Amino acid sequence: MIIFKLAMKSMVSRRLVTTLTxxxxxxxxxxxxxxxRVRVGARASFVGAISQTDLxxxxxxGSLPLLLNSVFxxxxxxxxxxxxxxxxxxxxxxxAWAVPIVMGDSHRGYRVxxxxxxxxxxxxxxxxxxxxxALGNVSDQTFTAVIGSNVAARLKYKVGGFLAxxxxxxxxxxxxxxxxxxxxxxxxxxxGSPVDRSIYIPLAGTEAIHADWHDGAPPRREDAISAQDLAxxxxxVDEISAVFVGVKSKGDILNLQRQxxxxxxxxxxxxxxxxxxxxxxxxxxxGEEALRLVAVFVVLVGLTxxxxxxxxxxxxxxxxxxxxxSLGATPSVIFGLLLAEAALLVGGGAAFGLLxxxxxxxxxxxxxxxxxxxxxxxxxxxxVELIYFSLILVSGVLLGAVPAWRAYRNSLSDGLVIRL
Amino acid sequence: MDRESPAVLINALRFSYSKERAILDIPKLTxxxxxxxxxxxxxxxxxxxxxxxxxxxxxxxxSQVLIHGSDLxxxxxxxxxxxxxxxxxxxxxxxxxxxxxxxxDNITLPCFxxxxxxxxxxxxxxxKAAGEIASKLDxxxxxxxxxxxxxxxxxxxxxxxxxxxxxxxxxxxxxPTSALDGNHRDEFISLLNSVADESQATVLFVSHDLSLSRxxxxxxxxxxxxxxxxxxxxxxx
Numbered sequence: 016m017i018i019f020k021l022a023m024k025s026m027v028s029r030r031l032v033t034t035l036t037x038x039x040x041x042x043x044x045x046x047x048x049x050x051x052r053v054r055v056g057a058r059a060s061f062v063g064a065i066s067q068t069d070l071x072x073x074x075x076x077g078s079l080p081l082l083l084n085s086v087f088x089x090x091x092x093x094x095x096x097x098x099x100x101x102x103x104x105x106x107x108x109x110x111a112w113a114v115p116i117v118m119g120d121s122h123r124g125y126r127v128x129x130x131x132x133x134x135x136x137x138x139x140x141x142x143x144x145x146x147x148x149a150l151g152n153v154s155d156q157t158f159t160a161v162i163g164s165n166v167a168a169r170l171k172y173k174v175g176g177f178l179a180x181x182x183x184x185x186x187x188x189x190x191x192x193x194x195x196x197x198x199x200x201x202x203x204x205x206x207g208s209p210v211d212r213s214i215y216i217p218l219a220g221t222e223a224i225h226a227d228w229h230d231g232a233p234p235r236r237e238d239a240i241s242a243q244d245l246a247x248x249x250x251x252v253d254e255i256s257a258v259f260v261g262v263k264s265k266g267d268i269l270n271l272q273r274q275x276x277x278x279x280x281x282x283x284x285x286x287x288x289x290x291x292x293x294x295x296x297x298x299x300x301x302g303e304e305a306l307r308l309v310a311v312f313v314v315l316v317g318l319t320x321x322x323x324x325x326x327x328x329x330x331x332x333x334x335x336x337x338x339x340x341s342l343g344a345t346p347s348v349i350f351g352l353l354l355a356e357a358a359l360l361v362g363g364g365a366a367f368g369l370l371x372x373x374x375x376x377x378x379x380x381x382x383x384x385x386x387x388x389x390x391x392x393x394x395x396x397x398x399v400e401l402i403y404f405s406l407i408l409v410s411g412v413l414l415g416a417v418p419a420w421r422a423y424r425n426s427l428s429d430g431l432v433i434r435l
Numbered sequence: 436m437d438r439e440s441p442a443v444l445i446n447a448l449r450f451s452y453s454k455e456r457a458i459l460d461i462p463k464l465t466x467x468x469x470x471x472x473x474x475x476x477x478x479x480x481x482x483x484x485x486x487x488x489x490x491x492x493x494x495x496x497x498s499q500v501l502i503h504g505s506d507l508x509x510x511x512x513x514x515x516x517x518x519x520x521x522x523x524x525x526x527x528x529x530x531x532x533x534x535x536x537x538x539x540d541n542i543t544l545p546c547f548x549x550x551x552x553x554x555x556x557x558x559x560x561x562x563k564a565a566g567e568i569a570s571k572l573d574x575x576x577x578x579x580x581x582x583x584x585x586x587x588x589x590x591x592x593x594x595x596x597x598x599x600x601x602x603x604x605x606x607x608x609x610x611p612t613s614a615l616d617g618n619h620r621d622e623f624i625s626l627l628n629s630v631a632d633e634s635q636a637t638v639l640f641v642s643h644d645l646s647l648s649r650x651x652x653x654x655x656x657x658x659x660x661x662x663x664x665x666x667x668x669x670x671x672x
Contacts, residue, residue: 017547017548021536024535024536024540025535027535028534028535334531335533337531338531338532338533339533339544339548340516341490341492341519341525341527341531342520342525342544342545342548342549342597343516343517343519343520343521343545343548343549343552344516344520344548345513345516345517346512346513346516347513348548
């Protein structure tokens, strides 16, 4: 106990160096823990981009392009599938629900997804989170849109405002559908998934804006149909990009995948999103490892700072050590004193790091979700984080043994007080 | 520990920091228990070295150095540390107080690093014992002050209190009065001896100021280079 008391009072007497050392360890710990949260959050955001959807079915092609296109809205499908096929999928006895999506247009760089109202009741993102509306709701009117939280925040859009779609998916488009604006009727809550960066319009809307187009080209001005006329019409959907499917029994997933992959009327690809996303993330695992590596090096730098601090203080404290030995403190006590000091420094630093992590996560989480679409959980500390915390403590104490050993040796070789 | 043996018994001590010359060459030196011994000599004559050897701080280099019958030469460094903590109170020339501890913590420190010192207090707590000894040295009002707030004279008394707490059998004082003027020197030595009397401690006091010798029962001279004969001559008195 006296050892810890002495170590504590000694550190307090060198409060500036002690504070800087503790701060350095705290920041290293915070970085390590936040990187771990980002890693877990990135994985969760990626793998959880879609949840409770058992199959994604699209026209024949690679499963990866289908996944990237339908879930992450990256790229465009090479070909579409027939809407009639969707109806068959929907009518299948094993299908619980089926939601069609159509991709193709965009708005200021954000992808526009044509879908049915069922999308909002069945599609789930991270951790089986159902889509909920922060403001407004979905409408059954043709020229209406629901926008993701990120779109609303970045573009400062509100319910009741209008947006015009652009043909194609680039930020710069050669054709804008400005004559057919969409009324924003709802803004979704953040999900930490691509939904936040998407605009959802009715399937009819995707057909309506291209109703007077011929062979992929816009009509001449005099042939164009006004938005008012289009709004009153009903539209037949011919093609869609993909279908999200939920099955009634999880045991049927593989059967259904085989069934639709070998569908005779139309060549299709069916992927199980959970498995495919996991595989894809594993393939990108080097990024995760790189993150970890950077964080570990940061911690090493922090601990080295502590080592340097304790080591440097030794020179100033030879007299103190000598006094203690003159009073009967054995070399083991001197060793223990410096080890206790290292333990207090690293323990204090790591604990402060835990606290800082908590504060950072609490304060920055909403901004990170909005800006980066990355959902960092605010759960209590995970077992991995507690393992990191323990490893930092153990490493710090082990590193502290280096100056402690030097002090132990010094006190033996130098003797005491004669040259004080 | 042998209760009949002298406080200090040195036989054939030859000590050197280098191979060229011995700084101390003492055929025999005996200091009985309870004696008040004054060791004097000019700077560099080996006074502090002799104290360092008696206190087990310096290795006796194979010579026989018995403190209360225990041979320091046969002890390992760690054992010497424990023995010193238990049996010897040391007042340093520069006091060597720990600056980040307050007066009370400095005084009680030996009891926390040496269980034997603590045990000798019996049921009295180190804090209470420190208070009592501080009262005797007239520093009881300074117990909660930091060392940097004290005058030299006050620091000296704190160093003495630390050395005396737990009643060590041998009290070694290495020129503790060098920073004081004449009146304060006499006053301090009288105080030290009276407190040491209560615990029946042997006192070994070093100074180059021969005028202080009147406070002590015996004096040993260590004049510079001609150590051997003078030590022998003085010891044989």
